[in-house]
Amino acid sequence: MVAIITERYDDGRVKTLRSSVALTADARAAAEKLDHELSNRVATLEKGLVAHGLLDPALPPVGASKPRGGAALWHAVGTELDAIVKEYDLRGARERRWLWEAINLHASERIRRVNRGRTRQHFEYCYRLAQLPLSIAKSMFWSEWVYFFDSLTVREEPRADRWLLGKLKADAGIDRLTFRRFTENLNRRIRKTDTSVLTDDELFALYDSIWAGTDRPRSNPSEHE
Amino acid sequence: MKPEPETTSAPTVNWAQLLEQTKREYEQPPARGVPHGVQKEAIQNGWGARAGRRAWGFSVILHAETDGHPALLTLTDSGTVGLTGDLHFNVAALGEDENIPSDQRLARFEAMYESGGETSGPGLFGRGKLIFNAASKKRTILYDSRTKDGDYRLGIRWIRGRDYHQLATVMLGGEAEKELAEQTDGRLVPLAEAGTRITIVDPVDELLDATRSGDLLQSIEETWWEIILKYDASISVQVLPGKPQRAGIPKDFGSLPEKSGRGWHVVCRENIPLRLDGGTYRVKRLHLLIPPPKNSVGDHLLGLRFHRRGMVVGRVNLSGIPGEISDRFFGYVLLDRALEDAVAGQEGLAHYGITSPNRSPYRNLRQLCQTESDQFLEDIGLKRRTSSAEERVRRLAEDAQADLNKILSRLGVPGFGKGRPKPAQLHLSVTQLDFPRGTNLLTMGDEIKSFAFRLENATRRTERVWWRVFTSERDTGELETLVARTQVSVRAGGFLNTEDLTIALTSPPYAPYTKVACTCELTDDDGVFLQRKSFYFYIDLKPEPADRWAELRLSSADWPRDTRRLDYSDSLTGIRYEFENLSAEPMSARLRARTLWARESNADIEEVGATDLQLGPFEGKMFECPPLNIVREIYEEVGGGKVNLRCHAAALEASALWQKGQRLAESTVPFFLNMDPGYGFWEGTDWHEGGPSEPRSEPRAADAGGRTWRLVINITHPAYLQTEADDQRRRDYLFEEMARQTIAVLLRMSQEDALATLAALAKSEKLVDLSQADLIEKVAYRVVDQVLAAYYAG
Numbered sequence A: 001m002v003a004i005i006t007e008r009y010d011d012g013r014v015k016t017l018r019s020s021v022a023l024t025a026d027a028r029a030a031a032e033k034l035d036h037e038l039s040n041r042v043a044t045l046e047k048g049l050v051a052h053g054l055l056d057p058a059l060p061p062v063g064a065s066k067p068r069g070g071a072a073l074w075h076a077v078g079t080e081l082d083a084i085v086k087e088y089d090l091r092g093a094r095e096r097r098w099l100w101e102a103i104n105l106h107a108s109e110r111i112r113r114v115n116r117g118r119t120r121q122h123f124e125y126c127y128r129l130a131q132l133p134l135s136i137a138k139s140m141f142w143s144e145w146v147y148f149f150d151s152l153t154v155r156e157e158p159r160a161d162r163w164l165l166g167k168l169k170a171d172a173g174i175d176r177l178t179f180r181r182f183t184e185n186l187n188r189r190i191r192k193t194d195t196s197v198l199t200d201d202e203l204f205a206l207y208d209s210i211w212a213g214t215d216r217p218r219s220n221p222s223e224h225e
Numbered sequence B: 001m002k003p004e005p006e007t008t009s010a011p012t013v014n015w016a017q018l019l020e021q022t023k024r025e026y027e028q029p030p031a032r033g034v035p036h037g038v039q040k041e042a043i044q045n046g047w048g049a050r051a052g053r054r055a056w057g058f059s060v061i062l063h064a065e066t067d068g069h070p071a072l073l074t075l076t077d078s079g080t081v082g083l084t085g086d087l088h089f090n091v092a093a094l095g096e097d098e099n100i101p102s103d104q105r106l107a108r109f110e111a112m113y114e115s116g117g118e119t120s121g122p123g124l125f126g127r128g129k130l131i132f133n134a135a136s137k138k139r140t141i142l143y144d145s146r147t148k149d150g151d152y153r154l155g156i157r158w159i160r161g162r163d164y165h166q167l168a169t170v171m172l173g174g175e176a177e178k179e180l181a182e183q184t185d186g187r188l189v190p191l192a193e194a195g196t197r198i199t200i201v202d203p204v205d206e207l208l209d210a211t212r213s214g215d216l217l218q219s220i221e222e223t224w225w226e227i228i229l230k231y232d233a234s235i236s237v238q239v240l241p242g243k244p245q246r247a248g249i250p251k252d253f254g255s256l257p258e259k260s261g262r263g264w265h266v267v268c269r270e271n272i273p274l275r276l277d278g279g280t281y282r283v284k285r286l287h288l289l290i291p292p293p294k295n296s297v298g299d300h301l302l303g304l305r306f307h308r309r310g311m312v313v314g315r316v317n318l319s320g321i322p323g324e325i326s327d328r329f330f331g332y333v334l335l336d337r338a339l340e341d342a343v344a345g346q347e348g349l350a351h352y353g354i355t356s357p358n359r360s361p362y363r364n365l366r367q368l369c370q371t372e373s374d375q376f377l378e379d380i381g382l383k384r385r386t387s388s389a390e391e392r393v394r395r396l397a398e399d400a401q402a403d404l405n406k407i408l409s410r411l412g413v414p415g416f417g418k419g420r421p422k423p424a425q426l427h428l429s430v431t432q433l434d435f436p437r438g439t440n441l442l443t444m445g446d447e448i449k450s451f452a453f454r455l456e457n458a459t460r461r462t463e464r465v466w467w468r469v470f471t472s473e474r475d476t477g478e479l480e481t482l483v484a485r486t487q488v489s490v491r492a493g494g495f496l497n498t499e500d501l502t503i504a505l506t507s508p509p510y511a512p513y514t515k516v517a518c519t520c521e522l523t524d525d526d527g528v529f530l531q532r533k534s535f536y537f538y539i540d541l542k543p544e545p546a547d548r549w550a551e552l553r554l555s556s557a558d559w560p561r562d563t564r565r566l567d568y569s570d571s572l573t574g575i576r577y578e579f580e581n582l583s584a585e586p587m588s589a590r591l592r593a594r595t596l597w598a599r600e601s602n603a604d605i606e607e608v609g610a611t612d613l614q615l616g617p618f619e620g621k622m623f624e625c626p627p628l629n630i631v632r633e634i635y636e637e638v639g640g641g642k643v644n645l646r647c648h649a650a651a652l653e654a655s656a657l658w659q660k661g662q663r664l665a666e667s668t669v670p671f672f673l674n675m676d677p678g679y680g681f682w683e684g685t686d687w688h689e690g691g692p693s694e695p696r697s698e699p700r701a702a703d704a705g706g707r708t709w710r711l712v713i714n715i716t717h718p719a720y721l722q723t724e725a726d727d728q729r730r731r732d733y734l735f736e737e738m739a740r741q742t743i744a745v746l747l748r749m750s751q752e753d754a755l756a757t758l759a760a761l762a763k764s765e766k767l768v769d770l771s772q773a774d775l776i777e778k779v780a781y782r783v784v785d786q787v788l789a790a791y792y793a794g
Helices: A025-051 A071-087 A093-106 A122-129 A142-150 A159-170 A176-190 A200-212 B015-027 B034-048 B105-110 B130-134 B173-183 B205-213 B215-231 B337-344 B362-379 B389-410 B727-748 B752-758 B772-793
Strands: A003-008 A014-019 B057-063 B072-078 B140-146 B152-160 B163-166 B195-201 B234-239 B265-276 B279-290 B303-308 B311-316 B330-335 B426-431 B447-457 B463-473 B477-490 B495-497 B501-504 B514-523 B529-539 B550-558 B571-581 B587-597 B603-615 B620-625 B641-651 B663-673 B682-688 B697-701 B709-714
Touching: A003 A025, A003 A093, A025 A071, A025 A093, A071 A093, A071 A122, A071 A142, A093 A122, A093 B603, A122 A142, A142 A176, A159 A200, A176 A200, B015 B034, B015 B130, B015 B152, B034 B057, B034 B072, B034 B130, B034 B195, B034 B205, B034 B215, B034 B311, B057 B205, B072 B205, B105 B152, B130 B140, B130 B152, B140 B173, B152 B173, B205 B215, B205 B234, B215 B234, B215 B311, B265 B362, B279 B337, B279 B362, B303 B337, B303 B362, B311 B362, B330 B337, B330 B362, B337 B362, B362 B727, B389 B682, B389 B709, B389 B727, B389 B772, B426 B514, B426 B529, B426 B620, B447 B463, B447 B477, B447 B514, B477 B495, B477 B501, B477 B514, B550 B587, B550 B641, B571 B587, B571 B603, B571 B641, B571 B663, B587 B620, B603 B620, B603 B641, B697 B727, B709 B727, B727 B752, B727 B772, B752 B772
Parallel strands: B057 B234, B303 B330, B550 B663, B682 B709
Antiparallel strands: A003 A014, B057 B072, B072 B195, B140 B152, B140 B195, B152 B163, B265 B279, B279 B330, B303 B311, B426 B447, B447 B495, B447 B501, B463 B477, B463 B514, B514 B529, B550 B571, B571 B620, B587 B603, B587 B641, B641 B663, B697 B709
């Protein structure tokens, strides 16, 4: 039940207001207010990240290559995004999609990332990562998380995060390579499955069987280099 | 002794008509018009006459008209041997199969239909020379030449009225120089070095325009880039008093990279053997390229081209190039000399394509190129890898379908949405089917008891049809009649079951080791086939493995307008899906219909409806989906463009054949938000085992609105079975069936205008007034011929 501004002209006029309900004068006013709020929150967030040493104080030029950023950085971003989502009661992936577009209007080049389409939004991945404890998030590189969230089956199945949390908590020694292989196996195995018809137990049993079938490397290859 | 009757050595030829005919040949696709033909013929003559290692060159120069003297276009080759040979070579003394010797270049140039069996250049028929006269408003050309021995020669050829004229003997030396100056108002001077010049006197306007606009230079680059690249051949076009423009490699080719990188996808294969009955040939090089999306490739460079002796001849018609790269995909194929010569025998007179693409060796070449192209596209993820025979056939059908959609679009046939909506239909299904032991693997003595066929009337009126139920086997034909042909009446929205039926497997008529179909067939009062539904069982024979266990299709929907366009506030109502279990197992499934944003990797927009269905073996049921309402607030982020209405069925229970959650079937019907639809006609192919007496194929409406259609192929028809060993043949077969059925569909959709245009009917000829014979001859045959011509010409 919210309206969100997702695009602005250079002169400040609003091009689009996204809303899950018919736009009333009140909804427009609320959207403008949220937009202002986001502007402040994102600026504050970036300052905080710089203060904690997670972000470079210098702004990279538009289009220049940027540091990839670690899981800790994006977890911190996701935590703030999660707070906004809860505060404004944004229910569903579609409303979140609008929120990420709105935040893109205010974020600096330091935390914005290239547009990979509406199903692969950077801020959505940050938001999902923040659903996991920081210690777990940091156990993998950001690239592994992106690989995992990119998976169609994971994207459409929010319970995947819950299962993963349990798995990573139970097995602290999971290495990156195994995690990547698991994601590959997951994609292969349930590519043609609609997991929404499975109960939690059935879904988790399925994930478990894929996990069990994932080969673990005998040792980390980098240790031999 | 009877006296010999008086004879003439040759009938009178109307040369003006012959010239017109030549011109038409160059104007008819795949040829590209007179200017393109002029450069192609002139340069191939010059390239074929090059003298050893001497620097070869070719120039086109346009001399403007002067007071009272027409413009001149000269086509000059240098570094060649010139028009050598005897002044009075006796061509008449040669035998029927003898060519004019290759050193008698003057005689070859002056004779018609003589190319002299050229081995170093691409000239073949000796007919292209006429194009130069055809390119002259005065139908006149001069040809002068400095031979390698230093002789200077000048000839003139002109066509007046019906007659052909040529100097009886070329002029020589000073006389030739004087005549040249006179004929050209002094604008041309004799050639200083060995070579030949053809001068088109008073060129036709299209040639003048092409020369001045740069189109001629572009045509040269497109045709001759191979010799420019390999030999640094110098070819230039000059419009006096301007400077010469030298032809280069087409810019769209980039640097013709041989490896992928920097956004290019490339494969370059060399020395690929091509085995034919007559021996082994070699494809010297096959180079396929896809530049990055931001690069565009000109229409005339797109696709795969085959070359001969350095010249681009024509296109190798490849199927299944995905739409997203079809405006960038290009490449070329170079053949070894023996293969070039073998393929040359199939070239058209104007050297722009192949006249008999289904014959060897071109056919084999095309197949090789298709295989390599498929492999390339699979490697870069643009085409699905085919793991099974079924999948391979399905892909062939997809390729054929994409090709046909493109051709129909090009020919101006409207895509979906232009036809009148077809009302909802009758639905036929088997019900209460319960196999002994839960499997359709039966044995003699078994009985299938108490099943029925169910006819559901989704129309808005009572329907009267005839039904009949029988069993059949592929080789034996019909085995047993379970319900004789009976008329039945079903009220609107109602249904009717046949009486409970039983099949007892006793001999006769049943026999072990056979696959039997049990079919219910609907016909109208005249016995015209309406539809059928079958289920199968195997007697003491292991069932064939299936590649799918269910089918889901949009059976009807009430679109607000004649297209699949939906705007804000529109509703799509009456959405009915038909879900059919194709297996012998009971099936429990959840059907979910959603809208997906096509451009954004099918991002979810909203769920339209869902239901759970339980089906017996081979049973079909309907899913009445709630209306799809285009609520502005929901669809505003899409703005406009393609949206997919997708319904899928996921298994709610595991069986021996599938897992719980497995997607059993899917139906995707695109619609277009706030815009008119793009092009599309055939949406897919289905397969059925109809046996030799059933038609090879038939069309079936995919959405019950008559907007998109699916082709049903009879995979047990002998004609289809004949294509089994050859993918290319099978692809062509599927294409031809689709092309043929297109006519049937257009007729059913009452597309009179489209058909009349395609068949080039006179305005006075109305489709409805044509007799059946004329409809077949003047419309059906003509349209199919046109579509097939476009397909095989590439």
